[in-house]
Amino acid sequence: MRLPSLVSFIGFVLLMAGTWCPLLRPFHLFNMDVYDLNRPYGMVILLISVVGILGVILTRVQLVRLTGWISLVLVFALFVAAYLKVHTSFSFLPFKSIAGFLTSQIKFKWGWYLLFVGPILALAGSMVKTSKYSR
Numbered sequence: 001m002r003l004p005s006l007v008s009f010i011g012f013v014l015l016m017a018g019t020w021c022p023l024l025r026p027f028h029l030f031n032m033d034v035y036d037l038n039r040p041y042g043m044v045i046l047l048i049s050v051v052g053i054l055g056v057i058l059t060r061v062q063l064v065r066l067t068g069w070i071s072l073v074l075v076f077a078l079f080v081a082a083y084l085k086v087h088t089s090f091s092f093l094p095f096k097s098i099a100g101f102l103t104s105q106i107k108f109k110w111g112w113y114l115l116f117v118g119p120i121l122a123l124a125g126s127m128v129k130t131s132k133y134s135r
Contacts, residue, residue, distance in 0.1 A: 004128040005056050008064050011121030012052040014114050015071055019046055021111030024082065031109060037082060045074050052122055065126040072119035079112060 019042050022031030034042035048071045055063035086106045090099040 004125040005059065006125070007128075008068070008122045008125030009053060009056045011068070011118045011123075011125060012049045012056065012071075013118075014121065015052075015075075015118030016046060016049040018111055018114030018118055019049075021114055022109040023111040023115075024086070025107045025109055027105045028107075033111065034078070034115075037078070041074075041078060045071065045078075048074065049118070056125075061126055064122065068119050068122035068126055072116075072123065075115045075119060078115075082108075 019034040022033060023037065024032040026032070034045060048067050052064055052067035052071065055061075055067060086108075087103055089106070090102045093099040093102075
């Protein structure tokens with residue numbers, strides 16, 4: 001396996017592992033992963049990472065590049081949705097200070113790093129040009 005393929009493979013494995021890592025921690029009570037946020041969306045991200053891994057194994061660079069871009073867009077859309085949900089969850093409260101305090105009690109966790117680094121590594125591995133004579 002050539003080095004760019006290995007980088008893409010590691011990126012898709014990180015994306016897959018990132019779906020089970022903690023993303024949000026509301027009120028310091030429990031951690032939420034992608035499946036707690038939106039189970040069907042998490043299954044789509046998992047399916048895209050599996051298709052990307054198959055693309056790496058079958059040496060289909062166009063498939064790896066396509067799944068890398070799709071996974072990056074999906075993770076970015078999930079981040080925007082989570083950010084908007086956190087910052088509008090308590091907008092029904094009439095007192096801005098209480099709503100701000102409750103919003104500050106929902107923390108973003110380290111799983112977002114894996115979810116963003118995975119597709120970026122997959123894209124970086126698929127963008128490397130190699131000679132047709134090198135193996």
